[in-house]
Amino acid sequence: MRGLGFAALSLHVLLCLVNGVSSRRTSSYVRSEFPSTDMPLDSEWFATPKGYNAPQQVHITQGDYDGKAVIISWVTPSEPAPSQVFYSKEENRYDQKAEGTMTNYTFYDYKSGYIHHCLVDGLQYNTKYYYKIGTGDSAREFWFQTPPAIDIDASYTFGIIGDLGQTFNSLSTLQHYLKSGGESVLFVGDLSYADRYQHNDGIRWDSWGRFVERSTAYQPWIWNSGNHEIEYRPDLGETSTFKPYLHRYSTPYLASKSSSPMWYAVRRASAHIIVLSSYSPFVKYTPQWMWLKGELKRVDREKTPWLIVLMHAPMYNSNDAHFMEGESMRAAFEKWFVKYKVDLVFAGHVHAYERSYRISNINYNVTSGNRYPVPDKSAPVYITVGDGGNQEGLAWSSVIRSRTTPRSGRRATATRPCS
Numbered sequence: 001m002r003g004l005g006f007a008a009l010s011l012h013v014l015l016c017l018v019n020g021v022s023s024r025r026t027s028s029y030v031r032s033e034f035p036s037t038d039m040p041l042d043s044e045w046f047a048t049p050k051g052y053n054a055p056q057q058v059h060i061t062q063g064d065y066d067g068k069a070v071i072i073s074w075v076t077p078s079e080p081a082p083s084q085v086f087y088s089k090e091e092n093r094y095d096q097k098a099e100g101t102m103t104n105y106t107f108y109d110y111k112s113g114y115i116h117h118c119l120v121d122g123l124q125y126n127t128k129y130y131y132k133i134g135t136g137d138s139a140r141e142f143w144f145q146t147p148p149a150i151d152i153d154a155s156y157t158f159g160i161i162g163d164l165g166q167t168f169n170s171l172s173t174l175q176h177y178l179k180s181g182g183e184s185v186l187f188v189g190d191l192s193y194a195d196r197y198q199h200n201d202g203i204r205w206d207s208w209g210r211f212v213e214r215s216t217a218y219q220p221w222i223w224n225s226g227n228h229e230i231e232y233r234p235d236l237g238e239t240s241t242f243k244p245y246l247h248r249y250s251t252p253y254l255a256s257k258s259s260s261p262m263w264y265a266v267r268r269a270s271a272h273i274i275v276l277s278s279y280s281p282f283v284k285y286t287p288q289w290m291w292l293k294g295e296l297k298r299v300d301r302e303k304t305p306w307l308i309v310l311m312h313a314p315m316y317n318s319n320d321a322h323f324m325e326g327e328s329m330r331a332a333f334e335k336w337f338v339k340y341k342v343d344l345v346f347a348g349h350v351h352a353y354e355r356s357y358r359i360s361n362i363n364y365n366v367t368s369g370n371r372y373p374v375p376d377k378s379a380p381v382y383i384t385v386g387d388g389g390n391q392e393g394l395a396w397s398s399v400i401r402s403r404t405t406p407r408s409g410r411r412a413t414a415t416r417p418c419s
């Protein structure tokens with residue numbers, strides 16, 4: 001097993017897969033609790049790029065199973081435009097071209113810009129690529145670095161961020177991450193919090209895309225959805241789920257034989273990363289359940305010794321906020337996590353940092369009476385990192401403290417809704 005390094009922050013975690021070295025780093029950074037005020041729309045952090053119809057909200061994600069492809073996505077705000085990416089290993093050359101697709105959507109009274117997704121594949125490992133999108137005076141140039149080949153000894157550093165939003169605290173998180181040396185982000189759901197605005201204002205999806213572009217245009221963010229992406233609003237005539245998220249954020253789900261962009265897997269360096277959807281069906285015989293059963297069998301620890309699972313709602317959580325919300329997924333999947341010796345399970349949703357010992361509760365059922373988790377060397381470490389900075393503030397009320405300490409004889413409750 002490779003060594004593992006953490007930069008455990010109050011807002012994001014850095015996970016370093018290091019060849020033969022076990023290292024731990026804990027940051028002294030502590031973010032402020034309040035105010036969690038959204039940055040105004042005219043903030044410089046949301047600035048639109050120069051030039052008519054210039055590509056904006058640029059973001060890339062892994063485009064295949066093994067890291068030799070990226071999906072490059074962007075929005076042209078004013079009118080349709082070619083979904084073309086020009087790229088090269090040499091700066092200013094751009095002698096290769098990939099062709100993508102374009103889509104858009106409406107949500108109540110909001111009409112999105114033109115959203116482009118372009119797969120760039122056949123890349124070499126460990127290589128810097130430059131790319132250009134847009135034309136003429138509106139063209140924009142970026143770059144990204146491909147990961148090392150899949151290998152038991154491949155070192156890599158992931159950032160883990162969840163529940164980011166677009167407040168001044170979100171800005172603090174992103175700025176801190178940009179200085180961290182992370183090479184790719186594992187995002188555990190709840191992106192823009194646009195659903196907190198009247199009519200789920202899509203303008204806040206656009207501002208969020210521009211806000212995170214300073215990282216997402218240059219390195220892949222491995223996306224997962226949260227409850228704020230569901231956006232089920234029958235009162236507005238919006239009865240499909242995850243509509244803005246699915247239009248805006250591509251995932252390479254077909255490469256891992258998934259039938260849905262909501263759950264999938266990628267392999268990167270020495271890690272096999274499984275993305276699970278907390279808000280899609282996962283009980284026995286559902287597509288997600290059947291896919292995960294197969295995907296776990298495809299894990300090859302000789303090539304990817306790190307097995308990492310991402311979900312939104314944590315399976316273990318000692319906070320009052322969202323207590324037990326991950327219990328149904330725990331009942332469905334914990335047995336497999338122990339059987340296949342998952343190393344780490346990252347979740348968001350609860351706006352706090354929390355890390356478990358290696359424990360499992362797989363013997364629990366209605367009649368066993370084994371209510372409490374026990375130490376289990378085959379079990380994952382569970383890490384919650386939902387304090388990315390969104391407008392709902394921090395979770396701070398411990399369910400263990402509030403339910404076991406008599407105090408005034410009544411149980412404390414969470415002070416504000418948060419997710």
Ligand SMILES: [Fe+2]
Pocket residue numbers: 163190226227228312348349350419
């Ligand atoms: Fe959430």
